[in-house]
Structures are given as C-alpha cells and as structure tokens.
Amino acid sequence: MTTALPQTEYDPPKSSWWRRNQIGISPWLFLAPGILFFAFYVIFPIFQSFNVSFYDWDGLGDAEFVGVENYQELYWDDAFYTSLWNNLLWLVLYLLAIPGGLFIALFLNQTVTGIRLYKSLFFFPFVISQVVVGLVFTWFYDPTFGLLNSIIGTFGMGPINVLGDENYVTYGIILAGLWPQTAYCMILYLTGLNAVDPEQVEAARLDGAKGARMLWYVILPQLKPATFIAFVVTIIGALRSFDLISIMTNGGPFGESRVLSFYMFEVALSEYGFRMGYGAAIAVVLFLIMLIFIAYFLWSMYQEERTR
Amino acid sequence: MFPKPIEKSSRTWQLTYQGLLPLALIMWLLPLLAVAVFSIKPEADFTTGNYWGFPSSFEGFNNYGRVFFDSDMPRYLLNSVFITVPTVIGAVALSCMTGFALGIYKFKSNLWIFFMFVAGNFVPFQILMVPVRDLTLDMGLYNTKLGLVLFHVAFQTGFCTLFMRNFIRALPFELIEAARVEGIAEWRIFVYVVLPLMKPAIAALSVLIFTFIWNDYFWAIVLTQGVESQPVTAGITSFNAQFRAAYHLMSAGSIVAALPPVAMFFLMQKHFIAGLTLGAVK
Numbered sequence: 294m295t296t297a298l299p300q301t302e303y304d305p306p307k308s309s310w311w312r313r314n315q316i317g318i319s320p321w322l323f324l325a326p327g328i329l330f331f332a333f334y335v336i337f338p339i340f341q342s343f344n345v346s347f348y349d350w351d352g353l354g355d356a357e358f359v360g361v362e363n364y365q366e367l368y369w370d371d372a373f374y375t376s377l378w379n380n381l382l383w384l385v386l387y388l389l390a391i392p393g394g395l396f397i398a399l400f401l402n403q404t405v406t407g408i409r410l411y412k413s414l415f416f417f418p419f420v421i422s423q424v425v426v427g428l429v430f431t432w433f434y435d436p437t438f439g440l441l442n443s444i445i446g447t448f449g450m451g452p453i454n455v456l457g458d459e460n461y462v463t464y465g466i467i468l469a470g471l472w473p474q475t476a477y478c479m480i481l482y483l484t485g486l487n488a489v490d491p492e493q494v495e496a497a498r499l500d501g502a503k504g505a506r507m508l509w510y511v512i513l514p515q516l517k518p519a520t521f522i523a524f525v526v527t528i529i530g531a532l533r534s535f536d537l538i539s540i541m542t543n544g545g546p547f548g549e550s551r552v553l554s555f556y557m558f559e560v561a562l563s564e565y566g567f568r569m570g571y572g573a574a575i576a577v578v579l580f581l582i583m584l585i586f587i588a589y590f591l592w593s594m595y596q597e598e599r600t601r
Numbered sequence: 602m603f604p605k606p607i608e609k610s611s612r613t614w615q616l617t618y619q620g621l622l623p624l625a626l627i628m629w630l631l632p633l634l635a636v637a638v639f640s641i642k643p644e645a646d647f648t649t650g651n652y653w654g655f656p657s658s659f660e661g662f663n664n665y666g667r668v669f670f671d672s673d674m675p676r677y678l679l680n681s682v683f684i685t686v687p688t689v690i691g692a693v694a695l696s697c698m699t700g701f702a703l704g705i706y707k708f709k710s711n712l713w714i715f716f717m718f719v720a721g722n723f724v725p726f727q728i729l730m731v732p733v734r735d736l737t738l739d740m741g742l743y744n745t746k747l748g749l750v751l752f753h754v755a756f757q758t759g760f761c762t763l764f765m766r767n768f769i770r771a772l773p774f775e776l777i778e779a780a781r782v783e784g785i786a787e788w789r790i791f792v793y794v795v796l797p798l799m800k801p802a803i804a805a806l807s808v809l810i811f812t813f814i815w816n817d818y819f820w821a822i823v824l825t826q827g828v829e830s831q832p833v834t835a836g837i838t839s840f841n842a843q844f845r846a847a848y849h850l851m852s853a854g855s856i857v858a859a860l861p862p863v864a865m866f867f868l869m870q871k872h873f874i875a876g877l878t879l880g881a882v883k
Contacts, residue, residue, distance in 0.1 A: 315786070315787055316706065316781075316787065317708070319702070319706065319787040319788070320702035320703075320705075320706035320708060320711075321702075323698040323699065323701055323702035323791070324698070324699050324702045324703070324714065326695055326698065327695040327718075327758050327762065328699070328714070330695060330754060330755040330758055331717075331718065331721060331755055331758050331759060333755065334729075334733060334736075334751070334752050334755030334756060335721040335724070335729060335755060335756055335759065336717065336721060337732070338728070338729045338731075338732035338733050338736070339724060339728050339729065341731075341732035342728045342729070342730075342731055342732055345731055345732070352731075352734075352735070399604055400625070402603070402604065403604075403606065403607045404606065404607075404608075405607060405618070405619065405622075408622075413866075413867065413870060414626055414629075414630065415626065415629055416866075416874075417630065417633070418629075418630075418633070420863050420866045421633075421816075421859045421862070421863065422815065422816035422818065422834050422858065422859060422862070423816065423818065424816070424818050424834045424837055424838075424858070425855045425856075425858060425859040428636075428837070428841075428851070429632045429633055429635075429636050429855065432632075432635070432636065432639070432848070432852075433631075433632040433635065438647075438650075438652040438653075438848075440631065440632065440635050443652070443653055472632075480874060480878060481877070481878055481881045484874065484878035484881045484882055485878075485881050485882060486603065487882070488882040489602070489603060491602060494602065507603065508603070511603075512603050518880060518881055518882060519878075519881040519882070522878075522880055522881050529723055532725060533725060533726065535726070535818075535819050536818045536819065539818070539822075540838075553727070554725060554726070557727040557730070558727065558730070558819075558823075561730065561731060562730075562734075562823065569731045572727075572730070572731060573731050575727070576725065576727040576730065576731070577728065579725045579728065580724060580725055580727075580728040583723065583724060583725050586723075587720050587723045587724070590719075590723065591716050591719065591720060594719070595712075595716075598712065
C-alpha cells in the first residue's frame with residue numbers, strides 16, 4: 294500500500310508547531326465545510342422555526358410578536374386534531390410494511406433461476422418517486438375507470454370512490470405509501486436473511502424446529518439489525534408523508550386526509566394565506582413528536598458505540 | 602438457509618412455486634402495469650370507454666413523442682439533471698471529509714458531532730421550511746437551481762456523514778497508523794490511503810443520493826416555481842394540468858419522469874442495495 298504513495302516531497306517540518314498539533318487540528322479542518330453547511334441550512338433553521346412560531350408573520354412584512362397565541366389557536370383548531378389523528382394512523386399502519394417486507398423476503402429467499410430479476414422487480418416501487426406512485430394510485434382508485442373498481446365490480450361490488458370518501462381516504466393513501474415502503478423493508482430482510490448463520494439453522498433443524506417456531510426463535514433474533522433499520526426508516530417515512538397526500542388528494546375531501554406535515558405547508562404556503570408563524574407552530578409540534586423517536590434512535594446507537 | 606431450499610422439497614411444490622412467482626409479481630406491480638398499458642393506448646380508447654381492454658392500436662411512439670416534443674417535459678428533465686448531479690458531487694465530497702474526520706480521529710466531541718449529523722438527518726422537513734425559504738429568498742436564490750442544490754447538499758450531508766463514517770470505521774486502522782509512522786501528512790493520508798479504499802462507499806452513496814434528490818418533491822415546490830428551474834417531480838403537475846384528462850399522455854409523462862432513477866437502479870444495482878442495507882447485517 295505504502296509503495297503506491299508518491300515521494301513525500303512535502304515541505305520539510307519548517308513549523309514544528311504544525312507537526313506537533315497536526316493530529317489535533319486536522320479533523321477540524323476536514324469537518325469545517327460540512328459543519329458550516331449543515332449548521333447554516335439545518336441546525337440554525339430549527340431554532341429559527343421555534344422563534345418564528347411566537348410571531349404573527351406573513352413572510353414579507355414585519356413580524357409581530359404574539360407570544361404563545363399560535364399555540365393557543367392550535368389548541369382549538371379542529372383541523373389540527375384531524376391531522377394529528379391521521380399522523381397516528383400513518384405511524385401505526387405504516388409499520389405493517391415491516392412484517393409485509395419480511396413475508397415477501399421469505400417468499401423470495403430461494404435460488405431458482407431468474408430469482409435475482411424477481412427480487413429487483415419486487416423492489417421496483419421503492420425507486421420510483423412518490424409523486425409517480427401517487428399518480429399511479431390515484432388512477433388505480435378512480436371511481437369511473439380505476440382498476441380497483443373494475444376488479445371489485447366483477448364481484449358485484451362498488452364502485453367505491455376511495456379518495457373522495459372521508460372514511461376511506463387516509464387508508465387509501467397509506468396503502469399507496471405501504472407499497473414502496475414494503476419493498477424497502479423486503480430488501481433489508483433479504484440482505485439480512487443472506488447473512489443468517491446456516492450452521493445454527495441446521496442445528497435447530499436437527500432439534501426438530503421448523504416453520505413459525507424456527508422463524509421466531511432462530512431466524513428473527515439474527516435479523517435484529519435489519520429489523521431496527523426497517524423500524525427507523527418506516528417511522529421516519531410515516532412522519533414525513535407529504536408527497537402522496539399532496540398529489541393524491543391535496544388534503545381533501547374537506548381536509549380529512551391532512552397530516553401535520555401537509556397542514557403546515559397548507560397554512561404557511563398556499564392559497565389559504567401565508568401564516569408563517571402558525572405554520573412554524575405546527576412544525577414545532579411535529580418536530581417534538583419526531584424528537585421522541587430521534588432520541589430513541591440515538592440512544593440505541595449510543596449503546597452500540599459503547600459496546601464496540 | 603431459511604426457508605428450506607425449494608430444491609429439497611417435493612416436485613409439485615417446486616412447480617407451484619415457479620408458477621406462483623410470476624403471478625405474485627404481476628399482482629405486486631399491477632398499478633404500474635396499468636399505467637404502462639395506458640401509456641401506449643390511443644386517445645380513442647378512453648372516449649369509447651375501452652379502459653382495460655386490448656389497445657385498439659399501438660400508439661406508444663406517438664404518445665411518448667408528444668411528451669418529448671409537445672410539452673415542457675425535456676426542460677424539466679434537464680432541470681432535474683442540473684439539480685441532482687451537482688448535489689451528488691457536493692454531498693459526497695463534503696461527507697468524505699466529515700466521515701474521515703469522525704471515523705479516524707479520536708477527540709472529545711467526536712460522538713456529539715456525529716450525533717448532530719444523524720439527528721439533523723431525521724428532522725421533519727417542515728421545521729426547516731420557513732427559515733430555509735426565507736434564507737433562499739434573502740440570498741436571491743429563490744426559484745434557481747443553485748438555491749435548491751445548496752440546500753440539498755447541506756441536508757444530505759447528514760445522511761452521507763452517517764454512511765461514510767461507519768464505512769471508514771470498518772477499514773483497517775493499522776493502515777493509517779503505518780502511514781503516520783512514515784511521517785506522511787494527514788491530508789495525504791486522506792487523499793492517498795483512505796480515499797482509494799472508499800470507492801465502493803462513494804459509488805453506493807452516489808446512486809442513493811441521485812435517487813433521493815431526483816425524487817424530491819417537497820423542496821422543489823417550496824424553493825422553485827417555474828419551468829426555468831423546477832425539477833420533473835414538480836413539473837409533472839403542470840404537465841398534467843396541460844393534458845388534463847388525457848390519460849394516455851399523463852401516463853406516458855409519469856413513466857418518463859420515473860425512468861432515470863429506475864435506470865440508475867438497474868445499472869448500479871449492487872451498489873444501490875449495498876448502500877441501502879448498510880448496517881442491516883452485522
């Protein structure tokens with residue numbers, strides 16, 4: 294390896310101070326551009342948002358300090374509770390992607406000819422943008438020509454206007470979201486299954502374990518890292534849901550499919566007016582919900598780092 | 602191997618499995634296949650209500666031709682390229698350095714800085730929206746590709762740092778120690794010892810970030826507005842407004858918009874999956 298290095302013709306140690314402190318200073322030089330960028334665009338804006346949430350501001354004129362008024366208004370806002378409830382639905386139902394992904398991964402974890410292509414094609418939905426997924430599912434649900442209604446029509450049911458019915462709309466959008474998310478979890482589990490220790494499986498087989506018991510007691514414990522990552526990305530994905538709602542229903546009908554992320558955007562940047570302060574207050578609530586999970590993820594990572 | 606290899610089971614089950622595979626795949630991709638079929642149908646099929654029957658004529662070339670020559674689609678696609686490629690280069694370059702710093706050096710605040718990047722990568726976009734939009738307006742970069750690129754680079758640095766740092770951690774540390782004993786400057790160790798070893802990580806991250814940024818919709822509608830700078834994910838909505846109710850064209854447009862990341866995935870499949878599943882195996 295070292296032979297490939299060019300002749301070290303670098304300046305001879307003219308400053309012994311640099312030599313002595315090189316290892317202490319270098320990491321900061323390497324970190325500087327990344328930290329500056331990240332602080333400027335990500336860390337500071339978080340605090341600014343907290344600040345803005347105490348003001349009444351249309352984004353252009355002068356901001357007026359209103360204290361906790363935005364939060365008080367939030368407390369009486371029905372649309373806020375609808376969004377919050379839908380966020381909860383997203384969180385819970387989105388987790389179905391994990392068992393779903395595991396199921397497909399188990400189904401595909403074979404070595405027949407062409408299986409690689411099958412795995413790639415099953416993964417396909419994750420690569421497509423959510424905007425296109427949203428469009429595809431909007432047409433799939435369409436009450437006049439959608440495939441869904443054509444199918445249930447042959448059983449003598451329907452038609453159901455999934456996206457136009459306030460009782461079904463959120464479930465319909467979540468289902469569209471589950472499609473790519475399940476594909477993601479599947480690929481995580483396929484990789485995990487690849488690394489399962491074959492000797493343990495054989496030993497368990499000799500002991501008479503098979504089927505569900507084998508899965509539960511032998512395979513799943515070994516898939517723990519994959520499950521953790523699947524859990525992280527699914528939670529984050531559920532709370533970030535925005536694209537699908539914006540494309541499929543734009544929050545409707547009657548705002549019944551809003552979630553916090555969408556409601557915030559609607560309040561701050563749409564024809565409903567530019568209420569930056571109120572929007573920021575909604576964003577703060579969403580951020581605090583996310584913070585619970587972020588703290589848990591970081592804590593898990595910290596435990597891991599310590600054992601290394 | 603789990604479940605039990607299919608070769609070791611009965612002949613009938615083997616055949617059933619072989620038959621089930623394509624069936625399951627078709628079911629899985631059904632909504633997408635429907636759009637693909639739509640995109641090659643003639644307009645007449647939609648007016649006569651022939652939605653799901655056999656296309657009365659093959660109009661694939663016609664429909665896709667109109668997407669490319671009759672709309673702003675090429676413009677949007679080009680915008681997407683000019684947004685995505687610089688972002689990939691910027692974020693990967695920054696995170697090679699931060700990943701190196703956090704993966705190699707031991708100093709007190711190391712883990713805290715690392716956690717700052719990780720936590721920032723998980724925050725909801727909406728908490729950044731108002732300040733970032735304001736910032737971009739103040740810098741005169743609203744509705745420019747540069748404004749979008751700068752933000753994307755900064756935000757993606759969080760995820761990329763997590764990735765690179767963990768990758769560098771797994772490299773043999775003796776290499777760096779050996780180089781230090783030889784008296785090689787730290788930046789040379791980075792350029793000549795570590796960077797060459799990071800090639801697989803750079804490849805994996807590049808395809809991942811390409812896909813993430815190409816598919817971004819939220820920031821595209823927050824920071825850009827018109828045809829001169831909007832990427833294809835945002836442009837598709839104006840495209841659909843132009844061809845309202847022309848389902849054959851809207852389908853073709855969607856497929857065109859979705860294609861680049863799909864092509865990227867199939868070309869770089871190994872790297873893509875290696876990137877996505879980093880950490881899924883101990």
